[in-house]
Amino acid sequence: MTVRDATCADIPELIRLREILADRMAQDGTYPVDAQWQEAYADDLRERLGSDDMAVRVVDAPEGGLAACGVGLIFERLPGPGLPDGRYGYIQGMTTDPGHRRRGHSRAIMVALMEWYREREVRRVDLHATSDGEPLYREFGFVEDGYPSLTWRDPS
Template sequence: MLQGEPARLQAADHLGQLLACLLIRRCLLLGHASHPRGSARRTGWKTGTVNVRDATPDDISELVRLREILTDRMARDGTPVFEHWQEAYAESLAERLGSPDTAVYVVDAPEGGLAACGVGLIFDRLPGPTLPDGRYGYVQGMTTDPRHRRRGHGRAVMGALMDWYRAQGVRKVDLHATSDGEPLYREFGFVEDGYPSLTWRDPSGRR
């Protein structure tokens, strides 16, 4: 067995137990109720030749796996990343799935699991002259499994997210692009916004 493999297996087992508990808790809280929006969301549709659907609690472990793939890519681009974020990510997904301000779309892999995913979030800030209602979107976690790239999965997921934003009346959507994803986002009309995007990170490295 490879060095560090027992710890990795123990962490995976712990995450699996956590996901099971979160799924049970979510079912109890929601009672399998319909989506809280006025009209039901689509549970599956086809974009070109790609079938896109809403994520469910059963997809959380796969969503975490795909986020790990993206995290590795971000690290190669020089983005600072932390360890031990998976449990918090799974918990947040369990809480947000089905909420009015969150859309999580996925493409199923033929062999099981997920081939691609993307997350859309809606936030509120103070209204202003460039954003009269203060609502804006942020796209997060756009990932395609390397085994399923170059098949239009990312484009289909992104298209579904943008359709959702338009249906919600969101006028502005932000994202941070990896070098791989930037050309796709530009196809959807994403551009530099005229002002430099600046980020502050705690120099102490606290997590």
């Protein structure tokens, strides 16, 4: 299996996989799925693929299309005691097509993303996990950090 960088040609498949993940996340909680996000997602991918602050890694499906994908992002906030340079990572959109699960695709993508973070000396990486993905992320050393994860969403 080969993990590679996504290209603009992969965007339709990246959207399809993100739709699968959105449906799965809705099963675990109250994750809202807004209409018409796909076009904005595609536009952002076209703009940011290959940038210094985003890595999109994919595994091709043997029959064509993508078997799995994952996105690594780097953000900056004010430096602090636990984050001296203010940079932190966020893993988003880790998804494996249901027909390709249990073959190591997500693990291989996680290895590639964590290597990307280490090369950039990012010392903290966050993610939100579905119940399906949580055991894999724990194997990579992800833990609760002791603070509640709280979210505010505009009710309008």
